[in-house]
Amino acid sequence: MRLLVIEDNDELAGLLAQGLRTAGYESDRFSSVEDARIALSTVSYAALILDLGLPDGDGLDVLRELRRRSDSIPVILLTARGGLDDRVSGLKLGADDYLVKPFALEELLARIEAQLRRPGQLLGASLKVANLSFDTRERRCLIDDTPQPLSVRETTVLEHLMRSKGRVVSKRQLEDSIFGLSEDVGSNAIEVYVHRLRKQLSEKGSKAQIHTIRGVGYLISEDQ
Amino acid sequence: MRLLVIEDNDELAGLLAQGLRTAGYESDRFSSVEDARIALSTVSYAALILDLGLPDGDGLDVLRELRRRSDSIPVILLTARGGLDDRVSGLKLGADDYLVKPFALEELLARIEAQLRRPGQLLGASLKVANLSFDTRERRCLIDDTPQPLSVRETTVLEHLMRSKGRVVSKRQLEDSIFGLSEDVGSNAIEVYVHRLRKQLSEKGSKAQIHTIRGVGYLISEDQ
């Protein structure tokens, strides 16, 4: 699950990146309104963490644009102490929550989780395909209710497929969810991950299968 | 178990630190509202001991903020004789107990223990994984009901893992619970403690095992 962090303070951004990663989120971080726009229009993020005091413009403009085009991505604002006006206008414009600096990393994580748990959002009950299930809270895979060890990449791919149960996921989408904008992929990495994941799952007795839809992408479903 | 002490009198603070340490608690101490905020937002403490007469603001504000964000950390107020109003407003704001200065160290310890023993708090029945159990009251580890000598650090790590039985504990969380804010860790200390703990446990016939979840943290569970 990939989050977008817009924050111009390098130190804070570093801490956030680390904390988010430990909590199992991947993130891209940019420090300007301009980059935020580009990122949002390129990759599909699970949530946006938006600092309001940016050098090249008003973060609220980003929020306003998102909502104008009916993008309901959860947005959590970071505001400096006392920026009451910002908070109020932020919430009016459709922000979902806000935190006043300084804040506890754990609190941010709790707020993110709360947002992702909203109906239609990304954290919820466990996803299930045949005897394979994925616990979105703990971010782990279970076969017949036994937890299975998977690498970080394998877990990410599986999560994406399970969230899109019944729909085809393109290779491009998988690339975006794994690498975001930060890195390039110059290889068949996704194919390799899918291969490794298939191997793990079949070795461990999963009855769910990852099908290839040639020219389109991958699809997870029960057997056959 | 780590406590946060907010007290601006150096002498008293020194005595408290010493007394708490002797009683088996670790503590961080700060002397201003500002530092209190930062500490609370960075580390997860078992309880807060809060003096109300601080130089840079009202300690009650700290308490108010905690409760507003539904943080139920036990808070024990220290008030000067006659500060009746403070006590009343403190309790109204959600403080759990208070002591009037001067007070006996032993009384403070008793109050702390009482708070930690509340349902849902940190002192309680023993935690058990296979033939390994941890008595949170006495703060010691038992294998097949035989007490085992462990060093302070080893005990802290084990306690944290046992309290999070079934969940993964990140290295970062372990660092926070051991070092708090007072020290830095510039090494692989946690890895070393885990290693020492594993050695102790296996030598003494524990059937509980500490598993490594690469890139995530550690997890204690039965065997396998």
Added chain:
DNA sequence: TTCCAACCTTACAGCAGCCTTACAGGCCTC
């Protein structure tokens, strides 16, 4: 059938994360 693109499979090097060991300093006890 032939050919090409898409995908699968395997192998491998680099690397980060973790384990293990050794050691020096601090503290406590005797």
Added chain:
DNA sequence: GAGGCCTGTAAGGCTGCTGTAAGGTTGGAA
């Protein structure tokens, strides 16, 4: 002060993950 234990640091080794590349296989179009 001698000895012992605990603590934190450092260094080196090991393991498994990751991304890349290369070659094989499959499916579909012409």
